[in-house]
Amino acid sequence: MQRSLSIDPDKCTGCLQCEMACSFENEGVFNPAKSRIKVFTFHEEGRFVPYTCTQCDEAWCMQACPVDAIKMNFQTGAMEVSEQVCVGCKVCTIACPFGTVNYNRDTGKVIKCDLCGGDPACATACPTQAITYVDSDATGLEKMRAWAGKTDNAQHAAS
Amino acid sequence: MAWAKKVLRVNLNDGNISSEPLNMEWAAQYIGQRGLATRYLVEETDPTCDPLGPDNKLIMATGPLTGTAASTGGRYSVITKSPLTGAVACSNSGGFFGAELKSAGWDMIIFEGKSPNPVWLNIVDDKAELCSAEGIWGQSVWEADKAIHRITGDPQTRIAAVGRSAEAGCLYSAVINDLHRAAGRSGVGTVMASKNVKAVAVRGTRGVGNIKDPKRFMQSVAEQKVVLAENAVTGQGLPALGTQVLMNVINEIGALPTNNMQQTQFEGAHNISGEAMLEPRKSDGKPNLTTNAACFGCTIACGRISTIDPSHYSIQDKPQYQQNSGGLEYEAAWAMGADTGVDDLDAVTFANFVCNEDGMDPISFGATVAAAMELFEAGAITTEETGGMELRFGSAEALTWCAEKTGTGDGFGKDLGLGSKKLCEKYGHPEFSMTVKGQEFPAYDPRGIQGMGLTYATSNRGACHLRSYTVASEVLGIPEKTDPAVTDGKAGLVKAFQDATAAVDSMGLCVFTTFAWSLDNMAPQMDAACEGDWTVERLLEAGERIWNLERDYNMKAGLTGSDDNLPERLLKEASKAAPTEGQVCNLHEMLPEYYQLRGWTDEGQLTDEVRQKFSLPG
Ligand code: SF4
Numbered sequence: 001m002q003r004s005l006s007i008d009p010d011k012c013t014g015c016l017q018c019e020m021a022c023s024f025e026n027e028g029v030f031n032p033a034k035s036r037i038k039v040f041t042f043h044e045e046g047r048f049v050p051y052t053c054t055q056c057d058e059a060w061c062m063q064a065c066p067v068d069a070i071k072m073n074f075q076t077g078a079m080e081v082s083e084q085v086c087v088g089c090k091v092c093t094i095a096c097p098f099g100t101v102n103y104n105r106d107t108g109k110v111i112k113c114d115l116c117g118g119d120p121a122c123a124t125a126c127p128t129q130a131i132t133y134v135d136s137d138a139t140g141l142e143k144m145r146a147w148a149g150k151t152d153n154a155q156h157a158a159s
Numbered sequence: 160m161a162w163a164k165k166v167l168r169v170n171l172n173d174g175n176i177s178s179e180p181l182n183m184e185w186a187a188q189y190i191g192q193r194g195l196a197t198r199y200l201v202e203e204t205d206p207t208c209d210p211l212g213p214d215n216k217l218i219m220a221t222g223p224l225t226g227t228a229a230s231t232g233g234r235y236s237v238i239t240k241s242p243l244t245g246a247v248a249c250s251n252s253g254g255f256f257g258a259e260l261k262s263a264g265w266d267m268i269i270f271e272g273k274s275p276n277p278v279w280l281n282i283v284d285d286k287a288e289l290c291s292a293e294g295i296w297g298q299s300v301w302e303a304d305k306a307i308h309r310i311t312g313d314p315q316t317r318i319a320a321v322g323r324s325a326e327a328g329c330l331y332s333a334v335i336n337d338l339h340r341a342a343g344r345s346g347v348g349t350v351m352a353s354k355n356v357k358a359v360a361v362r363g364t365r366g367v368g369n370i371k372d373p374k375r376f377m378q379s380v381a382e383q384k385v386v387l388a389e390n391a392v393t394g395q396g397l398p399a400l401g402t403q404v405l406m407n408v409i410n411e412i413g414a415l416p417t418n419n420m421q422q423t424q425f426e427g428a429h430n431i432s433g434e435a436m437l438e439p440r441k442s443d444g445k446p447n448l449t450t451n452a453a454c455f456g457c458t459i460a461c462g463r464i465s466t467i468d469p470s471h472y473s474i475q476d477k478p479q480y481q482q483n484s485g486g487l488e489y490e491a492a493w494a495m496g497a498d499t500g501v502d503d504l505d506a507v508t509f510a511n512f513v514c515n516e517d518g519m520d521p522i523s524f525g526a527t528v529a530a531a532m533e534l535f536e537a538g539a540i541t542t543e544e545t546g547g548m549e550l551r552f553g554s555a556e557a558l559t560w561c562a563e564k565t566g567t568g569d570g571f572g573k574d575l576g577l578g579s580k581k582l583c584e585k586y587g588h589p590e591f592s593m594t595v596k597g598q599e600f601p602a603y604d605p606r607g608i609q610g611m612g613l614t615y616a617t618s619n620r621g622a623c624h625l626r627s628y629t630v631a632s633e634v635l636g637i638p639e640k641t642d643p644a645v646t647d648g649k650a651g652l653v654k655a656f657q658d659a660t661a662a663v664d665s666m667g668l669c670v671f672t673t674f675a676w677s678l679d680n681m682a683p684q685m686d687a688a689c690e691g692d693w694t695v696e697r698l699l700e701a702g703e704r705i706w707n708l709e710r711d712y713n714m715k716a717g718l719t720g721s722d723d724n725l726p727e728r729l730l731k732e733a734s735k736a737a738p739t740e741g742q743v744c745n746l747h748e749m750l751p752e753y754y755q756l757r758g759w760t761d762e763g764q765l766t767d768e769v770r771q772k773f774s775l776p777g
Pocket of ligand 1: 231254454455457458460462669670671
């Protein structure tokens, strides 16, 4: 089964546990500045939104890379950057419409979410299940269930 | 490890900024944050100095777990000598500023001297520079935050600032970080403003590493997160209702101080409770509470993000309040609500917004308004002094008016900025001041909860609930239930809470974890992260050392055992509310035993034995 990250901003409290887990997993330090997932705070609206790569099948970053440093991991479906091959040209950061590929000035390479090889640290760390790792074929299932619950047939039946 | 091992020293007299290694010998004894910064304060300042003079120093300090994944590990404290109490001040705050400072590679910042002109400090990783605050001085915290973000051009910059109240000399001004998180108590913001420092901005991109045993640390963090999630208070009560979960609970047991602590139950309590914050309002169908919010790394998320009813009188033509901002916590809702007799949720929320906007401690502010109301009703303050406003208990208009006046230090706001003690002295009724060591009480009446009486009386920073939160035991039964009406055993309870809390603060964790965690849950995280062996015993010993160090500072600053006292009202005027009827606080049944357990003299002075035991400095 292939799985995807599923994000529910309504459940996010802005704690940044995901950013710490991500940077720790990938860089060995607790450092939100180096996290591949980011939580954005819209203070005046009272909203927190986690955001990261959704692993497009026909990934713009992969198409754009002139040295073929970005390849799909067929096990996880993640687009992975090969550190050995990446030349740090940043074309992929321009190509990605969502901004989820970023340059790391410490290494001179780009970084992006690789689903931690199939066990994403952010989803494990999230205390509210705002970030979950679910069956790719059913990414909308929970949302459907929630909306289904709001239909009013039960009330009609009762009245 | 886990410590960044670096101190940023900012000499404001000559603008010199330097970096120095953290004193690791002290860190081994005092952990970090509250404890370690107090050790620096003791070493470097004269406890008799003028708190608002250039000889006082102001320290912003993180703990070893600040900036790590340990749940709630995002906290920092501001340590200095308090202008409100003349005692040591240590005000703890969450949000994101502390973790950002650590991530920039600093354990603490020490400000010394006084800048000739208003400045703000800009830190980007290991670079720090003082910038002119011309144009920013005179602005609210919210405006300054915007202005500085415009200058740094980086939305990720985290900012701690003082507001106009601090500039105007209000004695209980806070340092506000991340717009609505406060190092709130004892006037630490007033000290910052006295040094002509408007704000500290920090961007840290280096992160926190150097974890002693990363694998063990992550495992321990994961396990302890589960403990928080499965606990009824930290897993359900606090996320759902915030600290406001307490309003109805404390009112029901007859321990909710009301109308400047004249009563112990408030009729309007429900209207300003956490439950009321969830009720949809008539005007726009939305509840007061928009969402809960977490501080850095916190898996509890007790923070409140709220709006005011758009039709409420307080915010007409005031766009800055017509959006979400930091909502009511229990202490703030109590001080500005029950203690002033105001049960208008929107008015209290408005006053809370103003406290954030202009950097006042909502507890001291609310309690001072309550004192002013009693003075007014007694005829000691009249409309002549207020310029027409009638300061009556229960008046929402009076409350919101007072907030705006104090925020800017305008007119009668200057008097309100004196705090309850000096205000009541000024108007000839010192007995109306509900304070210990000059600091206003928080939201638990010691007539109904005896341990809190001893907590307030002996707290090293004046009346404060966060130094030994015996409410946990006496009301909530954590870690075990004790009878709030009895004094037996409370001396030991208070001491145990005081020592443990000093350790919790000093690690960089939030005291709210202690509803679910004891030091048994924290020591493994501390030990996996930090060099040296960190056992529960060692943490407790460090906590007790810190407590004694703070006490020693206060004694040297001129306080005595006679300052470990409560206002007559709480000792003599019995509670009239049914659940606690007839009760006073029997402080003097507890205090001698407490001194004994501390190993102090009958007058509350430290002994040579205690000094030696904890290797306290000179
Ligand atoms: S429990 Fe509340 S105050 Fe403490 S760190 Fe979490 S959100 Fe912040």
